[in-house]
Amino acid sequence: MLYYSTNHKAAEISFPQALLQGLAEDRGLYLPRSIPVLSPDELRSLKGLDYPELAFTILYKFLAEDIPTEELRSLVKDAYNFSVPLEPVTARQFVLRLDQGPTASFKDFAARMMARLMQYYLQREHRKLLILTATSGDTGSAIANAFYGLDSIDILVLFPLSEVTARQRKQMTTLGKNIRIVGIDGKFDDCQALVKQAFSDPALAELNLSSANSINIGRLLPQSVYYFWAYSQLAEYPEPAVFSVPCGNFGDLMGGLIAKNMGLPVHRFVVATNANDEFPLYLKTGEYKVIAPSRNCISSAMNVGHPSNVARLIALYGGEMDESGRILIQPDLQAIRKDLFGVSVSDSETEETIISAWKDHKLLLEPHGAVGWKGLSSYLQEHPQDRDKLCVSLETAHPAKFPEKIIDLLNFDPELPPSLHDLESKEEYVSKMENSYNAFSKLLKENY
Numbered sequence: 069m070l071y072y073s074t075n076h077k078a079a080e081i082s083f084p085q086a087l088l089q090g091l092a093e094d095r096g097l098y099l100p101r102s103i104p105v106l107s108p109d110e111l112r113s114l115k116g117l118d119y120p121e122l123a124f125t126i127l128y129k130f131l132a133e134d135i136p137t138e139e140l141r142s143l144v145k146d147a148y149n150f151s152v153p154l155e156p157v158t159a160r161q162f163v164l165r166l167d168q169g170p171t172a173s174f175k176d177f178a179a180r181m182m183a184r185l186m187q188y189y190l191q192r193e194h195r196k197l198l199i200l201t202a203t204s205g206d207t208g209s210a211i212a213n214a215f216y217g218l219d220s221i222d223i224l225v226l227f228p229l230s231e232v233t234a235r236q237r238k239q240m241t242t243l244g245k246n247i248r249i250v251g252i253d254g255k256f257d258d259c260q261a262l263v264k265q266a267f268s269d270p271a272l273a274e275l276n277l278s279s280a281n282s283i284n285i286g287r288l289l290p291q292s293v294y295y296f297w298a299y300s301q302l303a304e305y306p307e308p309a310v311f312s313v314p315c316g317n318f319g320d321l322m323g324g325l326i327a328k329n330m331g332l333p334v335h336r337f338v339v340a341t342n343a344n345d346e347f348p349l350y351l352k353t354g355e356y357k358v359i360a361p362s363r364n365c366i367s368s369a370m371n372v373g374h375p376s377n378v379a380r381l382i383a384l385y386g387g388e389m390d391e392s393g394r395i396l397i398q399p400d401l402q403a404i405r406k407d408l409f410g411v412s413v414s415d416s417e418t419e420e421t422i423i424s425a426w427k428d429h430k431l432l433l434e435p436h437g438a439v440g441w442k443g444l445s446s447y448l449q450e451h452p453q454d455r456d457k458l459c460v461s462l463e464t465a466h467p468a469k470f471p472e473k474i475i476d477l478l479n480f481d482p483e484l485p486p487s488l489h490d491l492e493s494k495e496e497y498v499s500k501m502e503n504s505y506n507a508f509s510k511l512l513k514e515n516y
């Protein structure tokens with residue numbers, strides 16, 4: 069199976085190549101040339117599998133030629149050692165909680181699988197990588213936890229000392245081993261600039277630097293699995309379901325679209341954004357306009373004014389979009405509108421939703437999941453004929469990651485999930501560095 073770049077200038081390559089490379093040389097994103105389809109019998113037989121078995125079944129459809137069966141089975145089992153609960157809200161409406169992983173965010177699903185696949189291919193080729201990441205909080209901890217203890221890969225995370233909460237910091241700094249966490253006297257943008265400069269510094273060419281950013285195809289495929297999981301737990305094939313997805317960089321939604329293309333019966337995806345409404349507006353007007361700078365909202369992981377995965381979405385519907393957001397070939401907009409319903413949710417609606425979900429249903433949501441839940445109710449309001457359909461809304465982070473917001477709106481401090489329980493008492497391994505490229509390159513040369 070080969071992977072092509074959405075910019076169509078780079079050569080088609082295999083999965084391991086695309087995984088270790090990340091971005092294509094023509095700056096496009098990789099997508100599989102063809103998407104494997106599950107037969108109705110295969111879809112029915114997903115019922116009864118546990119999460120790792122189901123993930124294996126789905127991923128094997130893509131990776132059969134690229135990794136031995138038993139190897140994939142054991143990587144998947146190791147990656148998904150936490151629960152993936154579906155919380156009933158009404159008889160036909162459910163919340164899929166993707167917040168039970170080690171960093172209590174849905175990014176664990178992608179990062180843990182990508183880390184294990186990278187480790188497998190690097191070991192096979194006797195190679196080592198040093199991954200540099202700049203973080204404003206959540207990505208750094210998901211990456212650090214996902215790669216923790218893997219021996220072919222070192223991780224170095226730069227973060228702005230004064231812009232990260234204590235809880236976010238401790239999710240990265242209490243690991244040690246192959247994970248190095250460095251705080252900078254500066255802003256997130258400074259961290260990102262240092263990382264970028266290192267990537268283009270010929271003096272560091274020997275270090276085998278790489279990134280683990282969110283556009284890697286190795287992060288995308290695992291995100292189609294939980295749509296099959298929710299369906300297998302709740303639906304009778306072939307009844308169609310509605311999924312509501314809180315969207316930032318659109319990786320989560322792309323996972324769902326891949327699942328639909330694999331044969332999952334999806335009636336509609338609700339594409340729920342915060343005030344960064346470039347995509348809902350595109351659905352309405354047919355014109356795509358980047359929002360720059362992006363708007364700051366309380367669902368901060370979704371503050372994206374030009375989601376990079378939109379280029380993949382456009383490609384899936386036969387179009388072409390370059391990295392600046394220009395549409396070069398029109399996709400089948402009618403088909404997109406049939407599959408996707410766009411809705412933008414304001415901060416005040418997000419807060420009202422957190423309050424009403426708790427009051428009406430004892431459903432505890434944090435800002436990202438609340439955008440998804442509100443998006444679903446807007447959809448059902450406009451489509452009363454769909455009210456009896458099976459509906460699944462995705463919750464992408466644990467409410468305990470946002471204690472100030474929950475205390476402010478609901479007057480209680482949400483209980484920590486087990487993964488965050490003993491963070492407070494753990495030792496921190498963290499170094500501080502002045503905000504200068506000299507200091508950074510010295511640190512890299514001395515330690516790797």
Ligand SMILES: *Cc1c(COP(=O)(O)O)cnc(C)c1O
Binds near residue numbers: 206318
């Ligand atoms: C990253 C993130 C999102 C957005 O996911 P995308 O795949 O970027 O659309 C939503 N919620 C949370 C909590 C996140 O961390």
